[in-house]
Amino acid sequence: MGASLRDVARLAGVSVKTVSNVVNGYAHVSPATRAKVEHALSQLDYRPNLSARNLRQGRTGVIALALPELDAPYFAELSRFIIDAAAEVGWLVIIEQTGGSLDRERQVLDGVRRHRVDGLILSPIAIGADELAARTDDTALVLLGERIHGGPADHVAVDNVRAARDVTEHLIGLGRRRIAALGAQDNSISGTAPPRLAGYRESLAAHALPETVAKVDRYRRAEGAAAMAALLEARPDAVFCFNDLLALGAIRTILAAGLRVPEDVAVAGFDDIEDGRFSTPTLTTVAPDKAQLAGIAVDLLKQRIEGRTDRPPREVHATYRLMTRESTLGGRGGGAAGDQA
Amino acid sequence: MGASLRDVARLAGVSVKTVSNVVNGYAHVSPATRAKVEHALSQLDYRPNLSARNLRQGRTGVIALALPELDAPYFAELSRFIIDAAAEVGWLVIIEQTGGSLDRERQVLDGVRRHRVDGLILSPIAIGADELAARTDDTALVLLGERIHGGPADHVAVDNVRAARDVTEHLIGLGRRRIAALGAQDNSISGTAPPRLAGYRESLAAHALPETVAKVDRYRRAEGAAAMAALLEARPDAVFCFNDLLALGAIRTILAAGLRVPEDVAVAGFDDIEDGRFSTPTLTTVAPDKAQLAGIAVDLLKQRIEGRTDRPPREVHATYRLMTRESTLGGRGGGAAGDQA
DNA sequence: CTGAAAGCGCTTACAG
DNA sequence: CTGAAAGCGCTTACAG
Numbered sequence: 270m271g272a273s274l275r276d277v278a279r280l281a282g283v284s285v286k287t288v289s290n291v292v293n294g295y296a297h298v299s300p301a302t303r304a305k306v307e308h309a310l311s312q313l314d315y316r317p318n319l320s321a322r323n324l325r326q327g328r329t330g331v332i333a334l335a336l337p338e339l340d341a342p343y344f345a346e347l348s349r350f351i352i353d354a355a356a357e358v359g360w361l362v363i364i365e366q367t368g369g370s371l372d373r374e375r376q377v378l379d380g381v382r383r384h385r386v387d388g389l390i391l392s393p394i395a396i397g398a399d400e401l402a403a404r405t406d407d408t409a410l411v412l413l414g415e416r417i418h419g420g421p422a423d424h425v426a427v428d429n430v431r432a433a434r435d436v437t438e439h440l441i442g443l444g445r446r447r448i449a450a451l452g453a454q455d456n457s458i459s460g461t462a463p464p465r466l467a468g469y470r471e472s473l474a475a476h477a478l479p480e481t482v483a484k485v486d487r488y489r490r491a492e493g494a495a496a497m498a499a500l501l502e503a504r505p506d507a508v509f510c511f512n513d514l515l516a517l518g519a520i521r522t523i524l525a526a527g528l529r530v531p532e533d534v535a536v537a538g539f540d541d542i543e544d545g546r547f548s549t550p551t552l553t554t555v556a557p558d559k560a561q562l563a564g565i566a567v568d569l570l571k572q573r574i575e576g577r578t579d580r581p582p583r584e585v586h587a588t589y590r591l592m593t594r595e596s597t598l599g600g601r602g603g604g605a606a607g608d609q610a
Numbered sequence: 611m612g613a614s615l616r617d618v619a620r621l622a623g624v625s626v627k628t629v630s631n632v633v634n635g636y637a638h639v640s641p642a643t644r645a646k647v648e649h650a651l652s653q654l655d656y657r658p659n660l661s662a663r664n665l666r667q668g669r670t671g672v673i674a675l676a677l678p679e680l681d682a683p684y685f686a687e688l689s690r691f692i693i694d695a696a697a698e699v700g701w702l703v704i705i706e707q708t709g710g711s712l713d714r715e716r717q718v719l720d721g722v723r724r725h726r727v728d729g730l731i732l733s734p735i736a737i738g739a740d741e742l743a744a745r746t747d748d749t750a751l752v753l754l755g756e757r758i759h760g761g762p763a764d765h766v767a768v769d770n771v772r773a774a775r776d777v778t779e780h781l782i783g784l785g786r787r788r789i790a791a792l793g794a795q796d797n798s799i800s801g802t803a804p805p806r807l808a809g810y811r812e813s814l815a816a817h818a819l820p821e822t823v824a825k826v827d828r829y830r831r832a833e834g835a836a837a838m839a840a841l842l843e844a845r846p847d848a849v850f851c852f853n854d855l856l857a858l859g860a861i862r863t864i865l866a867a868g869l870r871v872p873e874d875v876a877v878a879g880f881d882d883i884e885d886g887r888f889s890t891p892t893l894t895t896v897a898p899d900k901a902q903l904a905g906i907a908v909d910l911l912k913q914r915i916e917g918r919t920d921r922p923p924r925e926v927h928a929t930y931r932l933m934t935r936e937s938t939l940g941g942r943g944g945g946a947a948g949d950q951a
Numbered sequence: 952c953t954g955a956a957a958g959c960g961c962t963t964a965c966a967g
Numbered sequence: 968c969t970g971a972a973a974g975c976g977c978t979t980a981c982a983g
Contacts, residue, residue: 271724273960284970289962297968314746318725320670321960323661324975331672331704338690340884345686349679352707361726363672363702366693383612384659385702405655490888521888543681544885547831547862614976625954630978638952662976665959725960954983959976967970 272313281309292317329387332570335365335377336392336413341488342542343512344392347413350563351390358571360387369456369487371395380406388570394460409573411566415464423569423582427557427589429461433468435591436509436537436555441476443597445507445535448473449481451496451519452488452511465511465539481505485515493518501526506534507597513538513545513554520548520596535597550595562587613654622650633658670728673911676706676718677733677754682829683883684853685733688754691904692731699912701728710797710828712736721747729911735801750914752907756805764910764923768898768930770802774809776932777850777878777896782817784938786848786876789814790822792837792860793829793852806852806880822846826856834859842867847875848938854879854886854895861889861937876938891936903928 274292278285283302290298291306292315298306309315323329334351336344352362363386367373374396377389388409393401402421404410412424440448450469454462466482473480483500485492493515500508501522510516516538523534530536530550538545538554545552565585572580615633619626624643631639632647633656639647650656664670675692677685693703704727708714715737718730729750734742743762745751753765781789791810795803807823814821824841826833834856841849842863851857857879864875871877871891879886879895886893906926913921 274962275960285961286963286971287969290969293962299968302968316721316724318665318960320661320664320725321975322962324659324665324977325960325962327975329661339680339693340683340687340690342681342683342686345683346681348705349681349707352680352705361704361706361723363704364689364693365702366690380657382702383657384661490884494888517885517888521890524890543831544858547835547858549862549865549890615978616976626977627955627979628953631953634978640952643952659976662959663978665961666976666978668959952983954981956981957979959978961975963973963975965970965972967968 271318272315273318274315277306277309277313277315280313281305328574329385330359331361331363331386332388332390333363333365333377333382333386334390335367335374337369337394338366339364341514342544343514343540346542347559347563350560351566354560354563354567358567360567367394369394369460375400378404378406378410380408383408388574390566390570394457397458409570411570411573413562413566415459415461421582423573423585425562425565425569425585425587426461427555427562428586429464430468430471432539432555432589432591433465433509434472435468436539436553437469437472439553439591439593440507440509440535440537440597441472441478443507443531443535446478447481447503447505448478448507448509449483449500449503449505450509450511451483451485451493451500452515453482453484454486455484456486461539462511469509488512488514490514490518490521494522497522498526501528507531508534508536510536510538513540513542513552516552516554516596517544517548520550520552531595531597531599537597541592545594550599553594553597554592555589556592557589558587612659613656614659615656618647618650618654618656621654622646669915670726671700672702672704672727673729673731674704674706674718674723674727675731676708676715678710678735679707680705682855683885684855684881687883688900688904691901692907695901695904695908699908701908708735710735710801716741719745719747719751721749724749729915731907731911735798738799750911752911752914753800754903754907756800756802762923764914764926766903766906766910766926766928767802768896768903769927770805771809771812773880773896773930773932774806774850775813776809777880777894778810778813780894780932780934781848781850781876781878781938782813782819784848784872784876787819788822788844788846789819789848789850790824790841790844790846791850791852792824792826792834792841793856794823794825795827796825797827802880803852810850829853829855831855831859831862835863838863839867842869848872849875849877851877851879854881854883854893857893857895857937858885858889861891861893872936872938872940878938882933886935891940894935894938895933896930897933898930899928 274285274288277288355362390411392413410422412422414426481503483496485496497519538552541554541556615626615629619629696703731752733754751763753763755767822844824837826837838860882895882897
């Protein structure tokens, strides 16, 4: 199909090694030789066979990004940044959807893609510290999301406990007293639900306020809407939803019930997906620096892949900002086009 | 790092070929031999080196999905289905973001990933029929979105002209007479803007109604909001936005201007992203069958990859439905949790 | 039913 | 500065 190094070498009248030198940009090739080779290269429209190069080098130039579901806006936005960050160091990204299933997370960790990828960025939900510690596959790994305690892998996340406290304090500062949390999960050991719940609880306890916690299976609008319907009976005056999709679903239910947001019920989310900057009302939320998260993840992975495999696991916190908008502030919130700050 | 076929063969006391036979599930291996081999396989935790296999077979088991941007919800949702459909035939998917740039689309088509992927699914915006016809790379290709006239590649899309007509007729049927279109594009030759504009125009012409067309550079909420602000001076009583993001941005502007949706301005979109099922008001839109789109794309690509390369290019239409919701119908629209039909 | 050998297209020591 | 040879780990004819 395509031309090989040998074809180019033959046409240029040099050895395969010399062509390889030119292709790989090694210095110390005489100008005359280089010119001959380059001419042959372009004449044959040579493209290196990456399978061969990979076989020889033991590298693929590809990493896998394993996340629960690509069509959740937070993960779509994050993936975008990760693909871009990976491209900058010359990597391609294969995306793998786990659906948050323990089995799929296990497979990924056990190395289904060993030899296919140089490294792995995983956003875990179901896998626990024990299994992670017992992992035998040695593909380079970086975890996204909250720290799996005692886990042997690098990971990067925002400080979810602190951010959840910030949100709760914001609601308390607005004079709200019956503040519900929406988004606890039974099946999530390593997801972000536990630390967010912890932050919420710490704040309420510090102010001696009562908690109301609603659980959901998945972090999607429909679940937020349904959970909110049940929650309305408790007459909360504020709801902290553990992600923006839940918040958007919850708002829909509150408005449909004839209540006002934020006058009757203030609503805050987490993630700062684009939807919340243009919804009516616009959504108060925690905005993780996604580009930073992606950059750190790729950087940590690069260190591991390049052999600094002895280094102790690192825990890195990315920065975040609390974006206060109409869903808690009312008219004072953002402008017409959403708060872009 | 990992064990090779040779290691397994040595341990099992057979030849490499025999191990390969077992690994690849060939019949005609004696039960005793098979047992020996399988024991050695599991003892060494053997995983085939895919680079080597690929080099030998000339296949990678990986396809590329090239689209404008992954964090646009429509593409995120579609990607999800494509990854799933690809997984069913044993393929992995690399995602490549073109940003709708002509250069990036060219690179992809010219085979930057040749040898790295077996095939390519491209959602083009900027590339034209001429360049496509002049393509020299012969990586299997399927186009997503509107037909590039005379193009040499298979493609799959909904019938955008007809769907746009349906939307416009729906608005006319509601008694609207000053119907604007939002989403025309200067730089889009092969995107979906031209056929949607054509469908809109056909309907208006058939009813002798005047057109008002607003252009945007990109299909995002912020651009919809900005374009709508300008459009408001023309006092439209309905707006057909060429995708849901533009519609969501437009609604935000209309509401912020103190007007009501749909009483003052009815708004319709295109794509049926999840956001529009939970926004306030819920969004009337065209819902392409995304799972079907993805399935067809993967199927067409599979045919090409498996050698039916002689077959003339095929144009396939996926089905769609017009989802009428609150943004055009008002209170009669969907229920609290969004129309799931 | 099983084995020995060649070769996919590279890169990497090793010579010169 | 350039070349000849080995080898990465597979699979595929070809024998037996």
